[in-house]
Amino acid sequence: MRANVILFWVLAGFFFVSTAGYTVWSVIFNSQGLATSSSSGPGTPIEWVGTIALGLCGVLASFIAFYLSRVRRAQGGELPEDNASGNIDDGDPEAGFYSPFSWWPITLAASLGLIFLGLAVGFWLSIIGVGVGLIALVGWTYEYYRGFFAR
Numbered sequence: 001m002r003a004n005v006i007l008f009w010v011l012a013g014f015f016f017v018s019t020a021g022y023t024v025w026s027v028i029f030n031s032q033g034l035a036t037s038s039s040s041g042p043g044t045p046i047e048w049v050g051t052i053a054l055g056l057c058g059v060l061a062s063f064i065a066f067y068l069s070r071v072r073r074a075q076g077g078e079l080p081e082d083n084a085s086g087n088i089d090d091g092d093p094e095a096g097f098y099s100p101f102s103w104w105p106i107t108l109a110a111s112l113g114l115i116f117l118g119l120a121v122g123f124w125l126s127i128i129g130v131g132v133g134l135i136a137l138v139g140w141t142y143e144y145y146r147g148f149f150a151r
Contacts, residue, residue: 001072001079008065015058023051104140111136 026047080091111133118126 001068001075001082003082005065005069005072008061008068012058012061012065015054015061019051019054019058022047022054026050099140099143102140102143104136104143107136108133108140 023046027045030045030047080086083090111129114129114132115126116129118124118129
């Protein structure tokens, strides 16, 4: 995780340097009168959209780096994936139990597709999608209480 923290701090520094360079470049470009009237107003030497976008990318990378450094410090050590002499199984957690031959997740995904299609096409289709989704959710939840896999 240390490598990730360093990577995001380097990325944040890159974005901040890029922001400064972009701002200086836009000031020089606009002061020479090379910009057209549609790209910037007569009184704005800085191109604000790119400056703010690059600056916010630097802020986002800083937030992620700060968060990862705090998580690393709170865990009190390195992750098993960071240990050079560790095995693959050291960092393999229990992922949970998933039904091997279940059709309910596909039905639930299709119902979500109907809901979003209904938002784009017609609201009545979303109502049908919600109904199919509720049936699929209940079916997936109570799958092991009936049929071949009943307990």
